[in-house]
Amino acid sequence: MLLNYLRLLLLPFSLIYGMAIVLRKKLYDWGLMQSVKFDLPVICVGNLAVGGSGKTPTTEYLVRLLAGYKIAILSRGYGRKTKGFILADASSTAETIGDEPLQYYQKFNNVTVAVCEDRAKGINQLKENHDLIILDDAFQHRAVQAGFNILLFEFRKLGTLQFLLPAGNLRDVFSSRKRADVLLVTKSPVPLLHVAQQASVNELQPNASQPVLHSYLKYGNLVHLFNKESLTLESIKDFEIFLLTGIANPEPLIEELQKYSKTIRHEDFPDHYAFKHADISKFKNAFLAGIKKEKIIITTEKDSKRLRATGFEDLLVDLPVYYLPIEVELFEEDKITFDELILNYVKSNRRNR
Incomplete structure (x- = not known):
């Protein structure tokens, strides 16, 4: 309770933060800040909140779905004690590349895992030897224009009042969701009632071209x-x-x-x-x-x-x-839609190397 009151005291700073976010967003939209596009499929998995929405198992879902391609996963490497571009190898630890990239590296033998704060620089290092790149947690990294954006929303947090940092856990304004190609609601209950499914759509108010799909966690x-x-x-x-x-x-x-x-x-x-x-x-x-x-x-x-x-x-x-271990799984109809969208995007944007 005390923490909630303290957070309310931070609301003026959240307002300042929000104004800065909106200004930065407009500068990219108007082309005053440059965003680089690459000539290979780049899929971004992101969210608007700080952590906890299921980006890691969603990234792993994509790796399994796209197993026929040469994949690189590029992450910032949150929590690592190093800087710059690093390729994961047998000597990597959570301290050198971060816990999530280490998990990817140890789980998938045929996938390249790299970390770099500058995603454009990281993609340039990886693009020649890969069919596609998955950006883990880069929705706010506007310096790169991903070809396909998957934006995650945790089911139980939809419909609740959320504030921007530092008063709340949002690091981006809700209107940014309009940039996404898919709005994926994660950690949904099983079974998922139609009324709950519709409530997600009503809350997210997607564009006509934005599917709202639902996933749930599967424990191993x-x-x-x-x-x-x-x-x-x-x-x-x-x-x-x-x-x-x-x-x-x-x-x-x-x-x-x-x-x-x-x-x-x-x-x-x-x-x-x-x-x-x-x-x-x-x-x-x-x-x-x-x-x-x-x-x-x-x-x-x-x-x-x-x-x-x-x-x-x-x-x-x-x-x-x-x-x-946990995995992400989508409900049957949503899985068909999601898989088809991803596979068609990669197939139609793949280079001939």
């Missing part, structure tokens, strides 16, 4: 942090769960785990948090002091990259530490 099996042993969620029914997260919105994950256990001890850190030795040591002690005989530590796939990269193996190696 738990994977051990070190030995890759796999467990089904059903097999941990009624376990005491110690949940460790450093993501923007852990609520959908908590709701999923509550289907299997009523005892969840959640240690929540900010998005992309750089875990410290003291954090993990304290968390381990809490786990060892757990009440139930059957207990487990669960984290997200993104968090697992930072846990493995920062030398916590000695603390965690003897513990049942698992991460829970």
Whole structure:
């Protein structure tokens, strides 16, 4: 409650921020600030809010959909301790390229993963050897004119009052959605009622050419942090769960785990948090002091990259530490529309190399 009042005090700064965003937007629209277009398919996955809308699993969905092409994923590499253009390789860590790019690199063998703050520079480094480039979180990066923009909106946040930074979590004005080619509503409930589907359309007020499509999260099996042993969620029914997260919105994950256990001890850190030795040591002690005989530590796939990269193996190696992978899936009719739009865009804009 106190935090909400403090945020209200920041509203004047949000107004200033909004004016700056609108001015910058107009400068690009009027051609006074230059936007570079490239001669190969460039797909941008973005959102208007800060984190938590499902960009990472949506990017992974695109990689699987476009598996027949030579793909490069280009990200800023949020949270890394390096600068400039870096290609992911076997020596990469969350500190050198960021947790999400590391996840892409370790998950997809035939995909090039790179990070660069300057997306135009990054694309120039990658374009000669690839059929297409996926920009992870670059909707606000107007210096590059992506050929196809996918803009994500989290289902449960539609219809709620949201403010621009710093009073709220929006980093862009709502009218910017008009630039997108597809408005993808993420983390939808299953089943999705028609009335809820229509409510999304009413809220987003798309252009005539903008489809509003809906996706949901699909959870996989738990994977051990070190030995890759796999467990089904059903097999941990009624376990005491110690949940460790450093993501923007852990609520959908908590709701999923509550289907299997009523005892969840959640240690929540900010998005992309750089875990410290003291954090993990304290968390381990809490786990060892757990009440139930059957207990487990669960984290997200993104968090697992930072846990493995920062030398916590000695603390965690003897513990049942698992991460829970997630995938994005679209509802049947929306999937047909979405896949067709993406595949047709790539096919019609692909260069002959």
